[in-house]
Amino acid sequence: MTTWFKRLKEGLKKTSSRLSEGITTLITHRKLDDEMLEELEELLISSDLGVATARDLVQKLAKKRYNQNITPEEVREIFAEEIEILLNPCALPLTPKGASKPFVVLVLGVNGAGKTTTIGKLAKQWKDQGYQLSLVAGDTFRAAATEQLEIWAKRANVPLEVAPTKDAAGLVYDALQKAQTRGDDIVMIDTAGRLHNKTLLMEELKKIRRVIQKIDPTAPQATLLVLDATTGQNALTQVKVFQEAVDVSGLIVTKLDGTAKGGVLVAIAQQTGLPIHAIGVGEAIEDLHTFSAKDFAKNLMER
Amino acid sequence: MFDTLTGRLGSIIDRLKGRGALTEADVKAALREVRIALLEADVALPVVKDFIAQVQEKAIGQEVLHSISAGQLVVKIVHDALVEFLGQEVVDIELKASPPVVIMMVGLQGSGKTSMTAKLGNYLAKKQKQKVLLASLDIYRPAAREQLRTLGQQCHIETLPILAEEKPLAIAERALQMARLEGYDVLILDTAGRLHIDQDLMNEVVAVRNLAKPTETILVADAMTGQDAVVIAKEFNEKVGITSIALSRIDGDARGGAALSMRAVTGKPLKLLGTGEKPDQLELFHPDRIATRILGMGDVVSLVEKAMESVDQAEAEKLALQMQKGAFTFEAMESQLLQMNKMGGISSLMGMIPGINKFQDKITQAGVNDSFIQRQIAMIRSMTKQERKDARLINGSRKKRIAMGSGTSVQDVNKLLKQHRDMSDMMKRMQKLGKKGFLRQGLQGLMPHR
Numbered sequence: 001m002t003t004w005f006k007r008l009k010e011g012l013k014k015t016s017s018r019l020s021e022g023i024t025t026l027i028t029h030r031k032l033d034d035e036m037l038e039e040l041e042e043l044l045i046s047s048d049l050g051v052a053t054a055r056d057l058v059q060k061l062a063k064k065r066y067n068q069n070i071t072p073e074e075v076r077e078i079f080a081e082e083i084e085i086l087l088n089p090c091a092l093p094l095t096p097k098g099a100s101k102p103f104v105v106l107v108l109g110v111n112g113a114g115k116t117t118t119i120g121k122l123a124k125q126w127k128d129q130g131y132q133l134s135l136v137a138g139d140t141f142r143a144a145a146t147e148q149l150e151i152w153a154k155r156a157n158v159p160l161e162v163a164p165t166k167d168a169a170g171l172v173y174d175a176l177q178k179a180q181t182r183g184d185d186i187v188m189i190d191t192a193g194r195l196h197n198k199t200l201l202m203e204e205l206k207k208i209r210r211v212i213q214k215i216d217p218t219a220p221q222a223t224l225l226v227l228d229a230t231t232g233q234n235a236l237t238q239v240k241v242f243q244e245a246v247d248v249s250g251l252i253v254t255k256l257d258g259t260a261k262g263g264v265l266v267a268i269a270q271q272t273g274l275p276i277h278a279i280g281v282g283e284a285i286e287d288l289h290t291f292s293a294k295d296f297a298k299n300l301m302e303r
Numbered sequence: 304m305f306d307t308l309t310g311r312l313g314s315i316i317d318r319l320k321g322r323g324a325l326t327e328a329d330v331k332a333a334l335r336e337v338r339i340a341l342l343e344a345d346v347a348l349p350v351v352k353d354f355i356a357q358v359q360e361k362a363i364g365q366e367v368l369h370s371i372s373a374g375q376l377v378v379k380i381v382h383d384a385l386v387e388f389l390g391q392e393v394v395d396i397e398l399k400a401s402p403p404v405v406i407m408m409v410g411l412q413g414s415g416k417t418s419m420t421a422k423l424g425n426y427l428a429k430k431q432k433q434k435v436l437l438a439s440l441d442i443y444r445p446a447a448r449e450q451l452r453t454l455g456q457q458c459h460i461e462t463l464p465i466l467a468e469e470k471p472l473a474i475a476e477r478a479l480q481m482a483r484l485e486g487y488d489v490l491i492l493d494t495a496g497r498l499h500i501d502q503d504l505m506n507e508v509v510a511v512r513n514l515a516k517p518t519e520t521i522l523v524a525d526a527m528t529g530q531d532a533v534v535i536a537k538e539f540n541e542k543v544g545i546t547s548i549a550l551s552r553i554d555g556d557a558r559g560g561a562a563l564s565m566r567a568v569t570g571k572p573l574k575l576l577g578t579g580e581k582p583d584q585l586e587l588f589h590p591d592r593i594a595t596r597i598l599g600m601g602d603v604v605s606l607v608e609k610a611m612e613s614v615d616q617a618e619a620e621k622l623a624l625q626m627q628k629g630a631f632t633f634e635a636m637e638s639q640l641l642q643m644n645k646m647g648g649i650s651s652l653m654g655m656i657p658g659i660n661k662f663q664d665k666i667t668q669a670g671v672n673d674s675f676i677q678r679q680i681a682m683i684r685s686m687t688k689q690e691r692k693d694a695r696l697i698n699g700s701r702k703k704r705i706a707m708g709s710g711t712s713v714q715d716v717n718k719l720l721k722q723h724r725d726m727s728d729m730m731k732r733m734q735k736l737g738k739k740g741f742l743r744q745g746l747q748g749l750m751p752h753r
Contacts, residue, residue, distance in 0.1 A: 046348035048529040051339050111552060111580070112413030112525065141580070143453035144446040151445035195555040228413060232345030232529025234557035255412065258498045260531035283412070283443065 019047050019261070019300065024072040032070045037062055040075065047300065048263035050233055053270055057082055080301040083266055087293035092275040094222060094250060096126060102133075102184040104176065104212055104219040108205060108246065109226035110238060111193030114254035114280060116145065118226050119188050120152025121280065121288035126186055127156050133186035134159045136175040138208065140166045141192040149190055155285055168192070168204070169211045176215045189220075196241035209246050223249045224277065229262035230255055239268050253291070254280035261300055325373055330362045333377040337598070344558030344597045347533040350567045358384045378598070385594035388563060393587050394572045396427065397546065400518040403436070403482035403490045407515060409508060409543055410523035411535060412496030415551030417447060419523045419577055420493040421454035422585040423549075428460055429583075433488040438463035438478035440471040440511060441495035451493055458582040461487075471495070475511045492517070499538030508543055521575070523549045524561055532561035533568050540569040549575035550588070560597050631727040633691040637683045640676050681709035682719050694723055 022043045030036060037058050044054035060082050061075065096103040105122075109115050119135060126133055135153050139145035140163050153160035161178065163171035172189055179187045191208065194201035212219045225248045227235050242248050253262050256279050265276065276291040334355050341351045362380045367373050398404050406423065408416045420437055427433040437455050439462070441447035448465045455462035463478045475492060482490040492515060497504035512520065522536060522545045539545055548565050553576045562573055573588040683691065685708030690696050697705070702716045709715075 042348055045342050046530050048345075048531070051343055110527070110555065112415055114413055142450070143457070144450035147446035147449050148444070195552060197556040198554075228525070228527075230411060230525070230529060230531055230535075231527045232532075232557070232561070233343055234345070234527040234555065235529075237556060255498075258411065258531070259500060259534045260529060264529060 019043060022046075023075050030070070032062065032065050032068055044079075044263075047261045048232055050236070050264060050267040053267040056270070076301040080297045083297035083300065084293045086266055087269050087276070087296060090269045090273060090276045091291050091293040092250070092277065093290045094224075094275075094277040096131060096186045096222070098218070098221040100216060100218060102176075102179045102187045103221045104216065105186060105188045105222045105224060106191065106209065106212065106220040106246070107188060107224050107226060108191045108242060108248075109193060110195050110228075111142075113193065113226040113228045115139075115193065115226045116148050116152065116190055117283065118224075118252050118254060118278075118280060118288065119149065119190050120156060121285055122278075123152065123158050123188060124156040124285045125288065127158055131185040132183070133188065134161060134175070134179050134182070134184050136161045136172060136187060136189040137163065138168045138172055138189045139192040140168045140171070145190070145192070152285075169207050172208055173211050173215065176212060176219075180215070196238050196245075202241070202245045205246055220249075223247060224252055225250075225274075226252050226254060227262075227265075227268075228255050229253050229265075229279075230258060230260040231264060233264060233267075235264040236267055236271065239272055239274065243272065243274070248274060250275040250277045252276075252278045252280065252288075257281040257287070262296075263300070265296070325362055325365045325367060325376065327363050329373050330359055330377060333374050334359055334362075334381075337377070337381050340598060341560060341563075344560035345527075345529050345532070345564075346560035346597065347530050347564040347568075350533065350564045353567070354384070354388060354563075382594055382598055385563070385598060386590045389566055389590035389593055390572050391590060393589060394547070394574055395587060396423070396574060397519050398427075398431070398433070398489065402486075402488045403479070404488065404519075405479070405482075405490050405492065405515045405517040406519040406521065407492045407494060407508075407512060407517040408521050408523055408549075409494050409539060409545070410496060411498060411525075412444070414496065414523045414525045415577055416496065416523045417441070417450050417454065417493050418580070418582075419521075419549050419551055419575065419585075420451060420491050421458060421460070421582050422577060423521075423575065424455070424460045424489075424491050425458040425582045426585050427489050427491075428458070434486065435489045435491065436461050436463065436478065436482050436485075436487040437491050437493065438474060439465075439493045440474050441493060442469070442471060442474075443495045447493075447495065454582060471507055472510055472514060475515050479515060490515075499535055499542065505538075505542050512543060517546075519547060520545045521547050521549050522565070522569075522571075523551055524565060526550050526553045526559040526561065527555060527557040528561035530564075532564040536565035536569050540571065545569060545571055547572050547574040549573075549577065550593075551577035554578045554584070558597050559593055562593050563597060630692075631723070633683045633686060633694065633723065636723060636726065637680060637691075640680050640683075643676060644673075644680075678709065678711050678715060679719055679722075682706075682711055682716055685709040694720060 023040070040061070041054045041058045044057055045051060049057070057079060061078050064078060065074070096105065107115050107119055116139070123133060123135060135149060135158055137146040137149045137160055139149070146162055150160055150162075161171065161175035168191070175189075176187060189208070191205065192201075194205065196202065209220065223246055225239060225242050227238065231238070239248065239251070251268070251274055253265060253276065256262055268274065269276070278288050279291050281287050281289060338351055338355050341354070342348065346354075358381050361384065362377055365376060365380065367376050396406070408420050410416050417439065424435045424437050428435045437451055437460055439448040439451040452462045452465065463474070463481060469477075471494070478490055478492065481487075492511065494508055494511065495504070497508065499505065520543060522539050524532060524535065528535070536548070548562070548569070548571055550559065550562055550573060553559060566573055573590075573593070576586045576588055578584045578586055682705055685705045686697070690701065697720065702713050705716050706713050
């Protein structure tokens with residue numbers, strides 16, 4: 001566990017130091033007055049937390065320490081604490097075990113979020129844990145998406161179902177039947193990246209879900225939305241729209257090894273309470289880790 | 304989010320209604336909301352601060368035009384400043400160099416480089432009649448080169464044949480050679496997605512740049528990018544040296560504040576917009592469109608523009624003079640109604656006012672629509688000159704005649720008369736406020752039964 005913590009910390013370092021440096025320059029044993037609160041709010045916003053969440057956090061700080069002397073460390077500590085409290089209920093790892101077999105995992109997200117890479121990494125982890133699983137190349141739209149997943153399937157050493165035509169829903173139906181016959185523990189379905197404001201593409205996604213439910217009415221056991229940590233406030237809309245369309249059950253946040261903080265996650269947690277299962281911190285197959293609220297909050301605020 | 308923002312600005316606009324020149328307090332109040340709007344659109348904080356400071360300076364002391372409110376004027380000033388900030392002109396891809404002209408695409412993972420490469424190739428081949436070669440240097444992401452090959456095939460553009468086990472620098476060299484030997488006009492190099500803090504990969508792309516000496520190095524960024532856009536653009540610009548910016552996924556519903564951040568921090572022009580998943584869905588960058596989108600208040604902007612265009616200054620002054628004499632004739636009323644029509648009719652005016660949505664039902668119920676205005680004009684035109692000057696002349700039989708002449712009913716004529724009375728009463732009250740006060744309330748006074 002130490003290695004990923006270090007990686008996350010390294011990834012978050014640049015940004016968190018920006019935020020915490022900001023806090024340090026702002027406060028050197030000053031009284032927590034309105035002006036300072038406003039500046040702190042701006043600092044939080046510049047970490048993608050959004051206006052509403054930033055205000056909320058600043059108000060909580062004000063309630064505790066308004067008009068008192070305060071040090072930068074104390075501010076960081078209080079923010080980290082509040083963020084941890086917010087995120088804690090959402091930190092739930094995904095266990096691929098359900099009442100029935102196979103455990104169907106549907107993976108979705110906007111274009112370029114990192115769906116295929118995430119599936120590759122998850123497949124490897126579950127395979128190593130001894131699960132029997134198969135992958136379904138449901139992105140029949142993007143050029144060479146299937147080839148990309150094929151390479152990941154090879155790396156993880158798991159079978160991949162590929163569509164003979166462009167019909168994603170048909171492929172999913174066949175693949176699920178085969179998986180049932182084989183007695184697979186897990187089936188992971190990749191889908192084409194789609195912007196949530198494209199009605200037709202969202203309808204297609206609903207259709208895929210309906211087809212899955214024809215085979216198992218309780219499936220998909222997990223509907224994972226993959227979010228890019230670089231994304232700003234639009235991530236909130238993404239979560240809400242996908243959730244409404246296909247009942248998202250949890251989130252995976254990718255590209256946290258950059259300088260983006262994924263601060264919007266705090267806002268998402270506050271507004272939706274959706275579980276955050278894992279975070280992606282690199283391109284290698286082992287770079288997917290369980291989400292920890294404490295580490296995330298601490299790293300965001302730490303020097 | 305959008306609705307609440309519009310609503311919020313709407314209420315500010317209401318509060319600012321009806322004053323002379325913009326005061327510092329007015330401007331500050333409106334800009335506070337604009338600041339939040341920009342932050343929610345993902346414009347980076349330092350950029351927002353700079354920008355607001357500039358706008359504040361421009362806005363204070365500006366004269367408020369009649370028929371628009373101070374708040375609306377502030378929004379318009381902000382919009383114009385945004386356009387200026389984003390670069391006012393449409394800048395095309397630079398092709399002035401000896402062929403093959405090399406274009407290099409760089410950016411983070413998943414920002415849309417490969418799609419943008421194919422789109423740009425397609426645009427240059429179809430619209431600019433260039434002979435284009437595409438080459439992918441992305442040996443890291445599985446099947447990335449195959450993706451570009453497939454896209455190239457889809458739009459009939461040549462791609463560099465793929466050789467396994469080849470390093471990016473060697474691929475670039477081979478691509479250059481092929482482009483030279485086979486007489487290509489343009490070579491587009493699609494590079495692997497990389498984090499700006501990944502020193503090894505940044506060194507690699509710098510080596511490719513030194514070899515290929517691109518005329519354009521385009522940073523491709525996702526329109527959904529958050530506050531980090533500043534860091535990304537700055538790092539890519541400092542380490543690789545970019546010449547322009549392309550924004551992908553503008554067809555999503557993100558407000559695209561990243562565009563402003565990146566432009567501000569690099570000073571480089573935005574040139575391309577990805578507007579869909581198909582190869583031909585590419586547009587040259589229009590600052591106007593993005594400014595409107597970032598601000599989320601395009602309607603107010605066009606309202607102000609329309610008001611500026613169509614409200615006839617002389618007409619308005621003539622009217623004001625009449626008002627001062629205390630006579631609100633039907634002629635004056637007609638000229639007001641006509642001006643309203645010039646501005647696109649009541650429905651388009653209503654649609655352009657933020658926060659009006661909640662009153663939409665009531666307005667419809669009251670029967671206020673464009674044909675209502677048309678009928679009123681028709682009734683006024685069916686009056687005699689004397690009647691138009693003096694409403695007291697209009698008795699029962701005159702009403703019948705007016706109704707017949709305008710194709711309306713006596714009830715309609717009664718309504719018109721009542722409205723005229725209400726308006727004259729209001730005008731008399733307005734007189735005490737002076738000429739300016741009236742002019743700004745003019746349109747509002749037309750609303751019946753408030």
